Amino acid sequence: MQVQLRDPKVVMKLSKLGSFHQSKLSFLRSFLKEFKDWKYKRDLFELDENGYGRAVYSLxxxxxxxxxxxxxNQINDEERSDRVIATKWDTAFALHDGIPTKKDLDRLNEDVPKQEIGRLSYKELTLSRANKSIRIFNHVVESLSQGIQPNKDKLMEVxxxxxxxxxxxxxxxxxxxxFRIKNRDEICGPFRLEMMLVYxxxxxxxxxxxxxxxxxxxRKAVELDKDICRNxxxxxxxxxxxxxxxxxxxxxxxxxILARETSLKKIREIENVKDHEAELFKKLLKKSLKNITSWNTDSEFQKKKIFGLLKxxxxxINFINKGFNFKDKYSFNKLYLWCEINLKDECIEYIVSLMMEPxxxxxxxxxKQMSVDEAKYFNIPTQKNIENLRHILEKNYSEIIKIDFSKKENxxxxxxxxxxxxxxxLADRYMNRGAELEQPLAIARDIKILYERISxxxxxxxxxxxxxxxxxxxxxxxxxxxxxxxPYAEIQDNIIGYKLMPIDMLRLKLSFFGAVKFDPRSEKWLRICMFQGAPLLTDLKSFDDGWIYNSLN
Amino acid sequence: MISLSEIDTTVKRATKAVGFSWGIAEEVGKGISLLEMFGLPGLKNLNQYYKIYKDKKFQNISLISKSNISKISYCPITSGINFLDQIFTLKEFSEIDFENLAFPILFIPFLSRSSEIIGKKIFFKVDEREFLLNFNQSIFSNYLKEQIVIEKANKIKIIFLENENTFNENDWKELYSLSKETFVDESEELKKTAAGAGFTDND
Structure with missing residues (x-):
């Protein structure tokens, strides 16, 4: 049986993309699999009694x-800000290509803490900074120094x-x-070095x-329990x-997106689902309930989505328990089709991710197909003609060219x-200054203009x-x-329209990173968690790839 | 050191800032990072060009012909864009001439990409300076050591080079003969069995 890839005009709607969840394709999971047999070492650890100083870890x-x-670094509480306008952070990091020399470390010591106003070299691959969750950090230090483990419930809130x-x-x-590193096999997946840094x-x-x-x-202090660390x-x-x-x-x-859609298509085309595959799916489905109930947010928008997801x-689960038979031919296809009719996007996309697990x-x-050499596709095929272009616009942007941009709201x-x-x-065109310096991101509007221009x-x-x-x-x-x-290159929505929820765009990208616990703080920014439940460096050689469903269980 | 990615982004924004469209700005961003990767002073030339761009008049060419002459210096960016866009018709000319092209180094990335698109090397002569553009893979030049800004070229010649070998038949024969020394002289038995195929294919 041949299953068609899902229609880009459905999949590429922002509300759909904003319902994506982490999956086996996610970059942090594929990073861990790729680096599981790399040798880990803590090469340097020069921190003072307050934890300030420098350290080096290598793979x-x-x-x-x-x-x-x-x-x-030591910073004052009033200097601590997660916003991009901050100039100081509790910690700053750079991923160095190779083993840094003393000279490299001194150079990085000068520039890495400055972040955007510092300068790095071609020997550095990624740069980051992080702030403490003060209440958790202090609680953990205090507890450990007293010889006891921190309160797990408190930890899990954050x-x-x-x-x-x-x-x-x-x-x-x-x-x-x-281009300097693109031929290295171990980092052929997107954002692999960013994932390495975070890990x-x-x-x-x-x-x-x-x-x-x-x-x-x-005398009294104990180390943080390994299971707590993992969570x-x-x-x-x-x-x-x-x-x-x-x-x-x-x-x-x-x-x-194509990797995700292709995997769904191939899973739906499986004629006979093996018992252990069905069992794994059902096991993780049940485990997911715990993961979802531990998903905390103050955002009404997200609360509604989580509530809907749980329902x-x-x-x-009820449908499966009431006699759904995984021994039937093409059972994952049947299940998927039932989901499409009976469930909302948030849950459908969760199930799509879950179906990949076995x-x-x-x-x-x-x-391996999730990266691309973008330069290869930069040239415009100028030998083609207007008929070709018109056909593409009518086929690939049929919804976009129906949008009425004479309306202010659009x-x-x-x-x-x-x-x-x-x-x-992002700003309101009618309330704020600066629209004349607009970035070329209003793709829907400009495609519509193009369509009219070639008419x-x-x-x-x-x-x-x-x-x-x-x-x-x-x-x-x-x-x-x-x-x-x-076919999945273009978001099928108007990202300058009044209905835009920018966090849908963020969530799409973050789901591919492998983030969980999306916690929108407004429609324009959110907090997430990465690597929660992941193996520790010392566990890397043998870990369960389904670790992400173990977190908090 | 400034990375190529930073060059691309900043050049793109600067190009928009002086008045080009975003689409052209994307092309210039890619072009200048390409020049810098090949060791040519693209950024320096662009910076000088943009310093005078708004105050001085430049000729915007649309349709490029075999011979292009203007009293006002041609803009290397619109000339380059149009060259790239018209490459499938321009390749029919074996040679193209320009007179009076401003900042000719900025024209090079468009030629380099054109070379890749049509699968032919392009020879580019800027007065006495010569450039060989090899399918957008490399650029050979007698200008590399200068690293200077060239504000104007009086005479420009562009030649599409036919795909020809750089060696003669004898060179090839001699080398081929040497390569045969890695082959095995087959016995009669091996001739019959080593290929694995049948003797007749009349099925």
């Missing part, structure tokens, strides 16, 4: 070493000791360009609390800065780069000749031709 295999260089507020890579602030930071946070507790009370991740505060990424990298976005999960043989080859917002922080921002052009007119007079639309002509070969 090595054959002749390749990646080193996380950590700097822990889920981490530190949260990062930005992770930079790919040439930012002088970091190595992607090693997590290890540092445990070592730091153990160290401070020990310094505080050398702590690294938090992250994410704002709008991340949103334009998914617009600016259409081929990459396509490859992420739908119960509905699904199928390494389907997922693993797809992980032009409500504009995206701009803040002069202050050189970061993307009176001859079919035989070449794109090269069309562009002579219409280079103001060059950016969307390029995108249209990209979408011809990359």
């Amino acid at each position: 090595t295999k054959n002749n390749r070493t990646y080193s996380l260089v950590c700097f822990a 889920g981490y000791l530190y949260r990062t507020t930005a992770v930079y890579g790919s040439g930012k602030f002088g970091l190595a360009d992607r 090693l930071v997590r290890e540092f946070t445990f070592d730091q609390v153990n160290h401070i507790a020990k310094q505080k009370n050398p 702590l991740g690294i938090g992250n505060s994410t704002g709008l800065g991340m949103a334009p990424f998914i617009i600016n990298h259409p081929t990459l976005l396509n490859n992420w 739908d999960m119960e509905k699904l 199928y390494d043989k389907i997922i693993n080859p797809l992980i 032009n409500q917002n504009f995206w701009f780069i803040s002069k202050n922080k050189e970061e993307p921002r 009176n052009k001859k079919n035989s007119l070449s794109i090269g000749r069309f562009l002579m007079e219409n280079n103001d639309l060059r950016h969307v002509v390029r995108r249209a031709f990209i979408s011809e070969n990359f």
Whole structure:
């Protein structure tokens, strides 16, 4: 039986993309699998009694070493901010390519704590900073120094000791360009070095609390229990800065979504689901209930989604218990079709992720296809003609070209780069200044203009000749031709419209990272947790790939 | 050191800031990072060009012909964009001439990408300076050591080079003969069995 890939016009709606969950394809999970047989070492640990100083952690295999260089600094409580406008952080990190020399460490000591205003070199791969969750950090240190383990319930309210507020890579602030490292097999998946940094930071946070507790009370102090460590991740505060990424990298976005859609298609095409595969699915489905009930947020928007998810999960479990037979032919397809009719997006997408769990043989080859050499698809095929372009627009943007942009509400917002922080921002076109410096992210509007502009052009007119007079639309002509070969490259929504929920864009990207516990703090930023439940560095050689469903259980 | 990614982003924004469209700005961002990767002073030339761009007039060419002459210097960016966009018709000319092109180094990335698109090397002559553009994989030049800004070129020549070998038949024969020394001289038995296929294919 052949199952069709899901329609991009359905999948690429922001409300759908904003319902995605982590899966076996997620970057932090594929990172762990790739690096499970790398040798871990703590090369340097020079912290004072208050936990300030520097440390180096490395992962090595054959002749390749990646080193996380950590700097822990004293800051005042009033200086601690997760916003991008902050200038000081509790800790700052850089992932160094190789083993840093003393000279490298001194250089990094000067620049890494400065973050955006510091300069890195081609020898550094990623850069980040993190702030303590003060109430959790202090509670853990206090408890350990008294010889007792911290209160688990208290820990689980937050889920981490530190949260990062930005992770930079790919040439930012002088970091190595992607082309320098793109041929390394171990980092062929997207954002693998960013994942490595966050994972090693997590290890540092445990070592730091153990160290401070020990310094505080050398006789009585105990180390943080390993199981508690496993159930702590690294938090992250994410704002709008991340949103334009998914617009600016259409081929990459396509490859992420295509991998997900292809895995779903292949799973639905399985004729006979084996008993152990069905059992694993059912086991993780039940475990998920605990994970979902421990998902805390103050956001009404998210609370509603979590409530709906729980209700739908119960509905699904009930449906399965009432005689759904995994021994029937194409049972995952039947189950999926039932979900589509009976459940909402939040739960449908959760189940799509869950269906992947028994199928390494389907997922693993797809992980390797989630990167892309974007430069290959940059050229506009100017030998093609208006007929080709019109066909693409009518086929791939049929919903977009129906949007009425003469209505104010459909032009409500504009995206701009803040002069202050050189970061993307969103503002109301009719209330705020700056729309004349709008970023080229209003793809739906510009595609509509393009469609109208070509309406009176001859079919035989070449794109090269069309562009002579219409280079103001060059950016969307390029995108249209990209979408011809990359069906999931384009978000099928108007991201300047009044209905826009920017956190849907953030969640899409973060779900591919492998983040959990999405906690929107407004429609423009959210907190998440990464690596909660993940194996520790010492467990890496043998760990259960379903660890993410074990967290908090 | 400034990374290529930073160059791409900043050039793109600067190009928009001087008045080009976002689509063209994307092309220039890619182009300048390409020049810098190949060791040519793209950023320096662009910076000088943008300093005078708003005050001085430049000729915007649309349709490129075999011979392009203007009293006002041609803009290297619109010339480059149009060259790239029209490459499938321009390749029919074996040679193309420009007179009076401003900041010709900025024209190079468009030629380099054109070379890759049509699968032909392009020879680019800027007055006395020469460049060989190899399918967007590399650029050879007698200009590499100068690293200077060239504000204007009086005479530009672009030649599409035919795909020809750089060696003669004898060179090939000699080398081929040497390569045969790695082959095994088959016995009669091996001739019959080593390939694995049947003797007749009349099925």
